[in-house]
Amino acid sequence: MSQFWSPIVHDLVPYIPGEQPKSENLVKLNTNENPYGPSPKVLEAIRLNVSNQLRLYPDPNATDLKLAIAEYYDVETAQVFVGNGSDEVLAHIFHALFQHNKKLLFPDITYSFYPVYCQLYQIDYQAVPLNEKLEINLDDYQQENSGIIFPNPNAPTGCLLALDAIEQLLQKNTQSVVVVDEAYIDFGGESAISLVSKYPNLLVTQTLSKSRSLASLRIGLAIGHPDLIEALVRVKDSFNSYPLDNLSIQAGVAAFEDNDYFVTTCQKVIRSREAMIESLVELGFEVLPSAANFIFATHPDRDAAELSMELRKEKIIVRHFKHQRIEQYLRITIGTEEENQQLLSILDTLV
Numbered sequence: 001m002s003q004f005w006s007p008i009v010h011d012l013v014p015y016i017p018g019e020q021p022k023s024e025n026l027v028k029l030n031t032n033e034n035p036y037g038p039s040p041k042v043l044e045a046i047r048l049n050v051s052n053q054l055r056l057y058p059d060p061n062a063t064d065l066k067l068a069i070a071e072y073y074d075v076e077t078a079q080v081f082v083g084n085g086s087d088e089v090l091a092h093i094f095h096a097l098f099q100h101n102k103k104l105l106f107p108d109i110t111y112s113f114y115p116v117y118c119q120l121y122q123i124d125y126q127a128v129p130l131n132e133k134l135e136i137n138l139d140d141y142q143q144e145n146s147g148i149i150f151p152n153p154n155a156p157t158g159c160l161l162a163l164d165a166i167e168q169l170l171q172k173n174t175q176s177v178v179v180v181d182e183a184y185i186d187f188g189g190e191s192a193i194s195l196v197s198k199y200p201n202l203l204v205t206q207t208l209s210k211s212r213s214l215a216s217l218r219i220g221l222a223i224g225h226p227d228l229i230e231a232l233v234r235v236k237d238s239f240n241s242y243p244l245d246n247l248s249i250q251a252g253v254a255a256f257e258d259n260d261y262f263v264t265t266c267q268k269v270i271r272s273r274e275a276m277i278e279s280l281v282e283l284g285f286e287v288l289p290s291a292a293n294f295i296f297a298t299h300p301d302r303d304a305a306e307l308s309m310e311l312r313k314e315k316i317i318v319r320h321f322k323h324q325r326i327e328q329y330l331r332i333t334i335g336t337e338e339e340n341q342q343l344l345s346i347l348d349t350l351v
């Protein structure tokens with residue numbers, strides 16, 4: 001009964017996640033999950049920790065996981081924050097670092113959770129338009145702001161910014177926090193984590209959901225100056241002391257330890273992506289250059305919404321966004337070789 005709601009709830013427009021269908025005989029290319037399962041060592045770590053010890057609360061600081069991440073990226077544990085998916089990490093960032101009396105800047109076409117967090121935490125923002133090639137132009141961000149956030153590579157376009165462009169922005173923007181959301185960086189980009197020790201206002205977020213194939217476990221992280229991390233810890237400890245359960249903590253450690261598996265599976269996805277782009281271009285699609293595990297494509301002769309419905313009838317799901325600037329595009333996750341071939345042979349009959 002809405003009379004009981006807090007006033008802010010009436011106007012909330014929540015994020016709508018991509019569909020997680022019940023049926024298993026669908027080719028699921030709609031939410032950028034990894035087509036290859038997690039490392040066998042991750043599964044083993046989970047099995048080993050299924051025991052009577054589950055009666056205990058987990059380590060509220062997830063120390064084992066922070067140590068593994070700090071070692072992997074060659075930073076201090078005081079520079080590491082972890083949370084229940086990078087979505088939760090991002091929510092804490094918006095709450096802890098962006099509530100100032102100026103506008104937060106992010107691209108007009110980007111991760112659609114950002115405006116949702118702005119509404120939830122009542123943060124004023126300005127959407128900065130992508131250029132005509134649907135790329136982020138960081139020069140457009142040199143204006144007064146309460147913070148800057150963008151994914152690199154951007155979602156849902158897949159377009160990558162070079163690290164030196166990000167560093168140039170950091171040299172000019174020193175008075176507010178710059179967040180680089182690196183959900184897809186492992187599929188071909190260069191991480192800005194190498195810059196955090198030089199720029200105290202830089203915060204980099206990553207997730208184990210995509211490149212490490214652990215979307216189900218919900219593990220996200222942020223790396224930055226200890227003062228920024230301290231702000232996130234304060235918010236986290238005012239919200240939920242135990243965002244990560246012990247199975248996730250141990251699985252996350254194993255994921256960072258099994259680097260061979262990680263590198264091999266990322267390379268497989270990258271190779272499939274390049275092959276997929278080539279095949280789609282042969283079918284007449286225009287495809288944006290992608291450094292992610294998905295591609296963003298449009299066909300000059302076919303309406304994207306219609307095409308996505310026709311694919312659905314053929315048991316293939318891809319993502320279509322109703323946003324006006326990109327309504328003629330489909331975002332297609334890179335699947336296994338077999339799934340990619342299924343998609344291409346169906347598209348061959350549809351375009």
Ligand SMILES: *Cc1c(COP(=O)(O)O)cnc(C)c1O
Nearest residue numbers: 085086087111151183207209220
């Ligand atoms: C998938 C994604 C996230 C969220 O990842 P989780 O760790 O699964 O919450 C954050 N940012 C972008 C740009 C994403 O695509």
